[in-house]
Amino acid sequence: EVQLVESGGGLVQPGGSLRLSCAASGFTFSNYEMNWVRQAPGKGLEWVSYISGSGSSIYYADSVEGRFTIARDNARNSLYLQMNSLRAEDTAVYYCARRDLAWELNWGQGTLVTVSS
């Protein structure tokens, strides 16, 4: 069974940094593209970032380009999102999602990031 478990969320001040992790199990992690998708409280879904199975291809939404860095460690079956220069508008639940069938087939339960002073 595919499992994705996010961690690392919490309260951070504006301008601060946070690193999210996503632990994957139940599949060959290195074979799959992965994404981060976020959802602000009471709002819709926003794609944040993509990384290929090898880590060689990476893309970001314009809203986070230059501030967030996606990475993966295939030996540890883990996906990461380093978030710097955080803003109030980055407050959201952050989901990791496995891309299969060219779409986001499997999702974690999410981790809440709150940016506030």
Added chain:
Amino acid sequence: EIALTQSPATLSLSPGERATLSCRASQSVRSYVAWYQQKRGQAPRLLIYDASNRAPGIPARFSGSGSGTDFTLTINSLEPEDLAVYYCQHRNGYRRTFGPGTKVDIK
């Protein structure tokens, strides 16, 4: 950048009725549209991909259609558990865009 709009914003129906949800793209996206269901407090779940293909494990009462700019998600014979927000999504290469969602209320 392609934008997605969804209508209606809210749909209130009784169990057993048919729900018809619309997603419109600002320009042609061929068949590169998916539909997700998100129940309160849960992660989204992929229902339909490439406009009309049901994802694994999705009941047959969910169906998708459309191409180009207009897409439809149909839920036949609504069940109480279908109470959720439904999002359409477009894929453009590696990037993704979501619509604003349609909330389905069960009377």
